[in-house]
Amino acid sequence: MTLGFVKIPDPASRFGLHDGGGIYSRAVVSQVASGGEPDCGLRQDSTKIEELCKLDCVTMGAELAYNDMDDGVFSDSEAFASVIDVLDGVRMAPMLVAQTDSDQYDYLLSIVDPGKKVLPDDEALLATALKALSRAVFKIDIAYHQSLLSNIFSLCLWNYGLDARNALLELITNLAAVPDKYLDYCLHMLVNNFLPPRRLRDLMRQPKLLLRKKEIHGELRKALHCIASVVPLAPVKLKNLILTRMPKFRDPRDMIVPFVEFVLGLENDEIGKFLGSTLLAKVIDLLTELDVNITWDDIIQEEHNRGIFVMELEDWEENTDNVAKIGMKGNAFADKLDALMVIVCEHLKSCANSGHLFEVFDKLSEIFRRAVLKLHKSKFTQFLMFYACSLDPDTCGLRFALLLTDIFVSEDEDRDSRMKAVAYLASYLSRAKFIPSSLVASILKRLVDWCFEYCQFQDRQEKKISPQVHRVFYSGCQAVMYILCFRMRQILDAPDLKQLLVHMPLVSIVYHGTLDPLKACLPSIVQEFLRQAKAARLFNVPAPYVYANSHESEFSKAFGGIERLDMFFPFDPYLLKESDRFIRPNFEFWSMVKTTYSNFNSDDEDVFDDLDDTPNYPDSAGGFEGNDDLDIDEAEDEDDLEYSLNKMSITPKPSAFIATNFDRTLRMPARIRPSTSPNF
Structure with missing residues (x-):
């Protein structure tokens, strides 16, 4: 049975997502629970996902289309409903979860996989999934969706294009706004992304990567500004987190410089007024x-x-x-x-x-x-x-x-x-x-x-x-x-x-x-x-x-x-x-x-x-x-x-x-x- 962003015969295995307004971007960060530095490297041997459909990505307005099934693409509301079904399907004790629901949830995890090698089709699929998840945050429960949350908070922004990054940051912003739930995890994830992954640090003086750094830092600041505007406690927590994570003078130059660049950028933002x-x-x-x-x-x-x-x-x-x-x-x-x-x-x-x-x-x-x-x-x-x-x-x-x-x-x-x-x-x-x-x-x-x-x-x-x-x-x-x-x-x-x-x-x-x-x-x-x-x-x-x-x-x-x-x-x-x-x-x-x-x-x-x-x-x-x-x-x-x-x-x-x-x-x-x- 093929699962994807298309209508398929078996409703129980259906996981349809479609964003008529555009593909959003996605980001990858290191494990939050460990509090360590993100490992944004891509694993080369992840399980190959069954080919779902052929995707045609168009910048800031990409539609997921199946060449032979134009009438099989889900609407926004159907895509959102599909995510709700998947999240609800595992919202119970593991022994009570139906096999088809478990398979659908595992498939969602495979899409939101921080260690998977990113191909254009995979990134488009991820962006659409993250966009749908950002509208369904009220259904996410850490007791039943811990693996999904762990994957989300381990994504690294530096591995993706603009659309996927936007989708991920929108999801993180929405999760941070959930009262008394995910604020700390979201802030850790964003702070982890102040720095590029290790594999890119030696290359950060290249003009192309310098431009990318500027873009990502700007997107991170906007996300933090948005969180601070809706969660009054966020600036205090962010300040303490930055002070804890500030590089030491013996750390490598490629760690110190981008971190300080980002921190000073916050000073120019409205959030800087909160941080003094x-x-x-x-x-x-x-x-x-x-x-x-x-x-x-x-x-x-x-x-x-x-x-x-x-x-x-x-x-x-x-x-x-x-x-x-x-x-x-x-x-x-x-x-x-x-x-x-x-x-x-x-x-x-x-x-x-x-x-x-x-x-x-x-x-x-x-x-x-x-x-x-x-x-x-x-x-x-x-x-x-x-x-x-x-x-x-x-x-x-x-x-x-x-x-x-x-x-x-x-x-x-x-x-x-x-x-x-x-x-x-x-x-x-x-x-x-x-x-x-x-x-x-x-x-x-x-x-x-x-x-x-x-x-x-x-x-x-x-x-x-x-x-x-x-x-x-x-x-x-x-x-x-x-x-x-x-x-x-x-x-x-x-x-x-x-x-x-x-x-x-x-x-x-x-x-x-x-x-x-x-x-x-x-x-x-x-x-x-x-x-x-x-x-x-x-x-x-x-x-x-x-x-x-x-x-x-x-x-x-x-x-x-x-x-x-x-x-x-x-x-x-x-x-x-x-x-x-x-x-x-x-x-x-x-x-x-x-x-x-x-x-x-x-x-x-x-x-x-x-x-x-x-x-x-x-x-x-x-x-x-x-x-x-x-x-x-x-x-x-x-x-x-x-x-x-x-x-x-x-x-x-x-x-x-x-x-x-x-x-x-x-x-x-x-x-x-x-x-x-x-x-x-």
Whole structure:
């Protein structure tokens, strides 16, 4: 006896289904009960189903037709009735089920088989069956139809075309709406489909599969949105499920990337309002885990004579093809982080284009303060804030600067948070092209005023320098000098801003007899600051005296602490290759900076001789780069791996790497790279 979507002589064995409006699609997912990852692979040896009829599929309007029995096709109502008959036929104790009803139910299971190799005829048959089942969900009972439900929840969307996917998602949506029955199973099934099956993951960079991924992710989001709109409990359950199933930083790239892509897509949907900042926070947590696990030892083996800083070469600025890709070669964590940074930056850009950037920026700021600011070893994740600010400098850019300033001046914040905040602030205002000089000057005035008040307070206290006690003050002073190294010329070129800067009590701070910040801050920064200040005639005082051992100074090491916050400039040049395109257009490299002395001729340089009489220290000790001592030909012959690190930022180096080569004068730390904190 042949069973199919045609009228057949035996009514007891009849299972007729027909959708006059079109074939719907179907999807396959892994076992829900196990909670594991879906296995959407197709079994090659499934039982061959008896040929039912010849099917003619027409896109979005396919009709099931039997060539020799045009009058044997069921109507929609007859197809629906057939499914009801099959479901009712086994709705009893197994020993009471008639053999013909059991056969019909088994045949339905064979159609909705997640492990069966899919042929065009089978997919059309499946789509029609799923469409009929979606109209009969009130007849489905887990006590009698457990095998059918297990098959449905194990289907994988990635194995089917549009029609079958639509039919499956319609069925899942209807099942989820059944009160207190299938919501958890449906959500598990949909979350399982965030990722493509294993057999496709290595191929997901192909354009055709990328398009398919975009389509399937869009269909999944629509289904989740529909479920959330009719089941109030769904968003809470979905949030908990996503948090549980979020990939770990050690998982393969092809698992992490599509999952995060989908999760961020939910943020842009209405369902994102129900989920709050939870999903974005979880994604940022994943990024920071990857970030802190990228050690600089993975990138290069440090030379013993390189010291604390390694300089940026000006002539390397434009050689972007080789930057980063060599330094990060073979680093799986860096590769995954780079891909995720691209995804999150594209998400932020999409939010800006759709007018939702402010909402996302509020969430991002909260996450930054909680998870990133306190993380000293973060090398790249913080650039999400940089990029978000670049999308709206007038609002987001301003708010970020004010946030960091408020943290620094607040006595309610802990000392390390204040020091890190002002380090972020200094690096941000120095490197962000999109921040206007007027805002820089305004923030500078606030920092200078705080430092001046601190000096006045200390004048009434014990006359003794204690870098550990005054760590916050020294970090504020160093931030002021660092910002002015990058921005002094711009400020002085604007008459109103020049007056503001000239009237700041900088001399009273930097030449304070007791606190003496010039002695405590990094000499490379101090020297460049004084050089520019003197060229601009900002100070009418003698040049400072020379300090012994000033390649970093004992005082700077003391106020920097174990984490060496005296050398923490988190927005120094970015190294990740693919995501660099989001950062570079708005990033100020040192070679681009116009200094106050840049227009002087060689005769004018004599006025700086007293600043250049400091002991000779290595360029790698964090000095300003210059081409006078640099043999370009020799530099071009250096290892590409070393070149790639010229884009890094300042962070502490292990004491074993302190420089021993004192043959060069300190210069400005332009593109200075970070390394890991000392291991204690």
